[in-house]
Amino acid sequence: MSAMCDRKLDDIERTLEEAKIKTTWLNPVTQIIRFADEEPEYKCLELNKDLLETLESGQSLVIRGDKNDNAVLCTSSKTYDLKDTETSNSLLIMQSLTYHKDIKHLQGDDIDRTVEIKIVDKLVHNYLEPRLIQPHLKIIQELLSKRLFKGPERESEDYTEDLYSLDKLLTTVQASEEEILNELFALNAIEYKGYWRLLEFEYHFRIFSFITTYIEQESVPFDEIDKEACCAAHAEIVPKEIFEQVFKYYTDLNYEKPGLGYYILKKDKVCRMVAESILKAARKFNLNEFLPVWQESVIPGLETNLNQLTGIVIIAKDSSPPAIWYFPERDLPEDVNLRLQRLFQERSSWPMDDIVPYMQRLATAQLPVNALLAKYARMSTKEGIKYFTGRHAK
Template sequence: MSCIDRSVDDVKKLIHHAKLTNDELLPVTQTLEFTENYGEGGGKTLLFEANSELLETLKKGDRLIFRGDPEAGAVLCTKNKTYEVRDAETSNSLVLLPEFTFPDGMQAEGERSLINRRVKAIHHSYLEVRPCKPRLQKLRQMLNERPFNGDQEMEGERYCLNDLLDRVQCSEEELDQALLDVEAYHLYGFWQILDFDYRFKVVSDILNLIETNKWPLDNVPRIATIRVLSESEPRAVISQCFEYYLKPTGNITDEGDELYTLNDDKVCRLCAEVLLKPAGKFNLNDFLTIWQQSVPEGLTTNLAQLEGIALVDRSCTPEIISHFPACNLTEDIQERFAFLFETKDKWTFDEIRPYIEDLATNATPVSALLTKYARASTKDGIKYYTGRHVK
């Protein structure tokens, strides 16, 4: 008997066979009709699992967007979060109905009635979504295609914000933060990073102007600096570089110019990279001396400023330091750990943390990653981490 032929009496009999009573059920029964062409067009519909946060996003009318290059798969993004998307199979049949009435939309009392629902498709798989870290390697690749060196006419691809949103696997707010983290510049409608040598030149111009005018390092006028240096470099570059390497003090001059202070750690970090990038390996003691001499008078250098860009090897004599930026490492966890332990046999927690903390989540912190992908041992009271398969 097809469901369209069912009567109220038929439903009552089924209720009885199921050892239920009418009082236990709402008075509306919805029957399903499988028409001859019910599966047609079902392949055009994808089902995905929505947690409470995603459901609330949809209820508010906000968008959910799939992002990522075809070869990289896709992620699902809200305005501020990224979700990994996986195809999941289920042994249960997921029945797709154009219309359905849920219990909270039904009357609790009344005579039993029937509503016929036509089945549009049946699915045995759905998209499973899980929160994940933003995947930003693509952003770095795209921005590195054409670093800005002061020449607007130089060849190479440039990307506007929509280009980046289409291809980088992260939400809009996460992309905004990532652009700040990689020191990206909005130039002529496009997002670019500065060529390293050019960036150092611009920062040096700011530092030289401060020294020439004998401004205190914690009282640098913003408008005056940008006005002078914009005569030789694009104003957009100067103004954004100024914001990256100085911080507002909250004070203003009598002329209404905002006063800024140097971001000591960022300036020291940049000066260190200038020394380390071309050097390969550097005697640590010699480096520390030259590094301190290279920064503006009044700034103090320390190795903590080099987290994630430099590696110190204390196992050799003399001790050495080398340029080792975390931003160049793969996002694949297993490949990341394999490369780290190929580079260095033993790591302390403080040494390895800057190179894996971008992989950590609230559910899987750095300590949990080390438990899973490394082996711990203690020597002379110091805990070291090595590869799990090292003999």
């Protein structure tokens, strides 16, 4: 019997006798539960299958968020909100407990009863429940917009305030590393001297024009672009590390011609960039005038179509005359109510196909776009087309 135990075997046997329980019915080990004098400072975290497999594979889980943020839990590729959840049953957290399977071999009249002390480290009434969410990534654009990159000649060598390395973004943004890198790519960001930067639009378009002009002047097939030759042609104008990163945003490696190092032009993205350069300069554009201007502005051989502009323009074909104007999704608030408020300020009634690209970022597996719109907007149908208006619209 443990020296820590102040209950005697006689006491235990007397208790069992009063309960009319025969000792022969029981395994010969009595465990006495005691609470620790001091509870440790930790929280219990529920793990779903994916999170458990992440830990079992040797990967890490990281909790992110400063004092003013709700904490989130991140794997290398996903982000989970952490909700403090109460449980109706109290949980006893113990380092060890003897189970039936461990002592079932101890049977027989010649086996003496023993007493073991088991310490409860913590009594738990709640735990952290992780829920998969869409991370709040707009902050990346806000942070990087503080210091737009306008070219190396306009940079101060020793001024790094408001600049963000990947490590700094990981400690600031409540998202996984993969989600942060994907957002940086979606923003056409570049990494320069260890910091991630957003290019000023004019500087970005200047490098973009070098690429498209080279392709046009050299009559380069769209699937046989030589990156090294293109970079070398502009080496005295744009640093190679910057040029190559902008180049990759508009090309893909041609895997059908291995060993040659050829790249394929991303035709839709090139057309989209040209359209942005035209539309940013004007509040609204006559749609019938814009379409030929846009087509004439791209490299000969490319075909423009309005589907290439999903999420960056509003097209009002029913206005007189039909109009198009620049309205990028990435500039809208992340809050659902604020985003819808902004959308309905810009356009009182939205066809479903037009509004979906502006809501997709906020959708989750639990609340897809259709459910979001049903919850926060009013739907009507006209000539078989679904339209959405504000909840309180007249």
